[in-house]
Amino acid sequence: MKSFLQTGLLVLFSFFLSLQITFSQAWVSRHNLSPAQYQAAFDDYVKDGYRLSTVSGYTCSGQERYIALWEKKAGPEWAARHGLSSQDYQAAFDDFTKKGFRLTHVSGYGVGSQAKFAAIWQKTSGAAWAARHNLTAAQYQKAFDDFSKQGYRLLHVSGYVVNNIEYFAGIWEKSAGNAYVARHNLTASQYQQAFNDYTKQGYALKTVSGYTKNGTNLYAAIWEKIASPLWAARHGVSNGNYQYVFDNMYYQGYKPTYVNAYSSGNSCEYNAIWTNTNMKGSDIAAIDEAVNQYMSSQSVKGLSIAICKNGRLVFAKGYGYADAASGEEMSPDQPLRIMSISKPVTSVGVMTLMDQHKISLDKPVFGPNSILGSKYATPAGKEKLNKITVRQLLTHTSGLRSCNGESVFWDQNKTADDAMNVLLNASDLITTDTSDKYIYSNTNFFILARIIEQVSGQSYENYIRSSVLTKCGIGNTMYVGAASGNAKAGEATYVPMDKMNLQLWAGFGGWVARPIDLLKFLNRVDGASIPSDVLTTPTHTTMVTGTALNNGYGCGWIVSGSLQNHNGCFDGTRSFLVELGNGLSYSVIVNNNPSNDGCGWTMKSAIEAGLSKVSGYPTYDLF
Template identity: 30%
Template sequence: MGVRSEVVVSGLNGAEHQAASDNHSARGFRPTKIVSYLENGTLRYTSIWRRQHGNPWRALYGVSSARFRDALDRFAADGFRPVDLSVVFADKSPRFSAIWEQEAGLPWLVPLTRSSQEFADLSHDLRHKGYRLRCFSPYGEAGEESCASIWDLYAGPTWEVRSSMMLDEYENVLGSFAADGLRLVRTVSYNVGQGARYGAIWERSAGHPFVERHGIPLHLLQDEIAAERREGRHLVDLGVTCERENACTFTGIWEQREPPHGRQDGISDLVLPFMRKWSIPGLSLAIAQSGQIETVRAFGYANPITRETVTPETRFRVASVSKPITSTAVHILIERGRLDLGDHVLGEGAVLGTRFGTQPYGRWLREITVRHLLEHTAGGWSNDKHDPMFQRTDLSQSDLISWTLDNVPQDEAPGKRYAYSNFGYCLLGRVIEAASGLSYDAFVRRYVLDRCGAGRMSLARRSAAERHEAEAMYLGMFPAAPYELRVDRMDAHGGWLGSPSDVLNFLARVDPDLPSCDLLHVGSAADMLAPSSLRRASRGQVGYGRGWAVDERGNAWHDGRISGTQALMVRGEKGRHWCAACNAGVPGSSMPDEFHAMMQHVQAVKSSVRDDDTASYKVFREPAESRPVLAMA
């Protein structure tokens, strides 16, 4: 029996709950849910605690409205945002309890309404502006139904909220929404005068199996929790109402505990500890042999706010896994006579001419060729703390290129030394546009992704409000901000998003050792993966080809790492391919190396869980007559 990872403390007064909070915090637990209620005139608390790593957190219990508002401002100045709250009317005033986490992520609001109609009007207005209700805490005040709530600005599936329901109506709505495919996300129960009221939030998204229970007496709550735990379910949300003295009852949601597929297996044994260590909400992976995907697995939450689960279709930002895609697009243009490796990129008569920056260009700029950009040997702009792609976030992509050429000189002449460069691949995106007459997105989609069954891949958007359908939400850690990155200008060097299966469908079509290699001629694909003369592979050094990391055994791969994202694509030995992505990332930490090591072990495991979904993920084969012709401009 392992150490319990979840604790529910219930029915405690203020002093008792603070002592329990201090104790559990010291043991590595963090609060995920707080409810406050008035029992026989005494303010009491019940809270859910989980043993997990994560961003720093803070909590306040039973404070006045003024102190709560002050805390919102003070904590926000330190990068903390509220993630849960509970309000109860006690001692002739509302008392607020709340949990904050340090995360520079989504825009948020915490409004207070004074009636059920005011809350309904507010909900209509904020929904129209793109906000989504994270949680809400109605409470009775002078016979009216006041409500405090937390709203986040991001795009997502259809959702619904209902409040101020009597028990019969609540039960009817639970049944009708479930029949309509809506999943229960939050439930609240509370008092207005002497009557009990119920409210809830639903979402039309994937989720773990769950049960809802209501009317649980306080003295039976722990027994109910233990009984559900024996069935593999854990408590994720909780509400309480006290209709009369000593008669408090609880409402709760229990979800089926991981691992997915109902039981542990060798892959879960490797993935779940890694996710817990790095506080990763969700992770997806796929493994292929000889171009055929044989294992597809999904773990955890695509959106931890609503507990929307990762599925094989969930799409993640893959960051620099985009570089092999860009390189493939360049090589298609080379094969079709639109480009040559020796073509100069900048200057009169070059591919991009004098479109960017101030003229005249210096000699080193004029010497840059397509090969230099592919192999990261252009003489500068390395991905250190001065990486141009992460500077001047106020500039468009085009303006950033001009600013960089004018203000960030190369360190040396091209062709002298390998220095990994995101900016170089940004220039390659513009080279593709100039040579093809199409936008980067349009060319790559038409001549690469659509041809290999990866047409679901899309270029990432900057804000959560522009989130794609079936895209994961990204967690900013310690306290990096994934939604403050200018991913909208990273296209060719780090802008794509997709599922691991999408990425493996692409990989199968450029592996020169497989018969499915048809995006490029086999010789071109092999040349693309071969290490360059300035970054040869050896036992002590990872080599680099044209958009691919390689080793001395011929394995090729690329990873991607930005705030909120970690991704990996690998072409291994003997036709073995694998890809994984998750919605948390800590650049500069040991997480990328541990991610590599974990997946190296995972791909070698013969899963004891039957992967019934893999029939949908066979490698896509395009009819020869449908292949697009690159028309001459």
């Protein structure tokens, strides 16, 4: 391995992910595109006024692929080509140079036993410049040394391997500038060490190119000593984690400035660089420190959080792992079990029926002329059931003990009717007369789910989706979990992985959601005028009003004045959905048992201590 030290500049880096979401539609990033898909995307974005700023060719599982970044901005005339052989690339280079274009970016990559190239040119004037490609490591080092002696600085480098030989393509410009450092043929550990060292010395990463030789991933990079906005970089991100990393950066306000991908073994890996002009580094650090300290002290493996300000999603991030065993990273877009936050969801479903004039909260649930009496007969000796109203179920003042320990709730083959019959015939179901005592009870919300079905004529989940979630702008990332208790595709895993019948738990603990989804939900049921609520004002007031038996619990919500929150806790997960006041709210979920945080209250305190140190939030909305 050889290295060089000089004064020069460039922007490239190792990156993870592609997604078609943008800040003000100013940029678009795509990855894993076949040549045809890349050409189609290129054509579409150019028609929409986007300019290609970065493109990297690579192979993944033996297939030619592209990752690219487009930006919607004005600029000089430009041109781009991809999939060029060495001969075709040289011809294109010569032709564009004659027409007054300067090469601004080149990506070399091996496809089979052939070198291919993707490149970008701009029609601009400026200092003298030069470019070389298909240089061996020795030739590249010599070119670097020679150009440096002549006053040229390295702007861009691309490393690639063909027939197990590493080659380099570079762009130089004859100009003075800030101090810079360029290194190549660095192993992953050497690159990480160099990254750490140069960052401490005030250098910003401008370019990183990955390539693999003899089964070892290598890196070529350029750092520049320059004042820079908040920035971050990742390298060697696996194909499976690429989207998760990209999502994480996006929801923190970062914008990708350079993307790169390369073949690695039987798959591919990604490098990237981002900058952030939307949030202060100190504010992100305040959130990170609070979360990381909690996770470390409680042995939490994975955590996902989202934050809203005045109805706008301003921050979301996944920490640790969605699946620690496989190394799958957590991101804001992976749904997790929310357990008892399902109760507020059920409550809003009932309140929606009330707004539709289909139900009264003071209507009896069981017995003659009741909601469920015609379907579920009151067992002999349990006439106290006939006194229970919908309101008492919502406020946990029904006198019924809690369920979920019964075997019926853990059997994927059992139905809601099976579970209801088990409960109604249980000798210990009724613990006290109605309205004698506040008793937090899952049974109440299991029954409420049956009420929703009986009154609406739909399944519980279908009614909630059509009458609540869709109105809140929530899609299929929020759903009732599987009857088998297994995690669905795309869902995080849990430790321990208890396998309850989540279809039966639905009303009191069976929903799965992203923190982002929960904030969308809270925004539309919090009584605030922006965004508008899906409930009427009188109904919302009823929902958040406590009882004489517990002034801090309304209808399915923990309440403090008009502020709403709820937690969820069970094996393998803890969750909180919190309205803090002053327009700030957040949701947080973890996917394993904390070592000493029974129902997440320590997590709540830790998060809020961190949020109290944040000086401000962006004005955009990431929903």
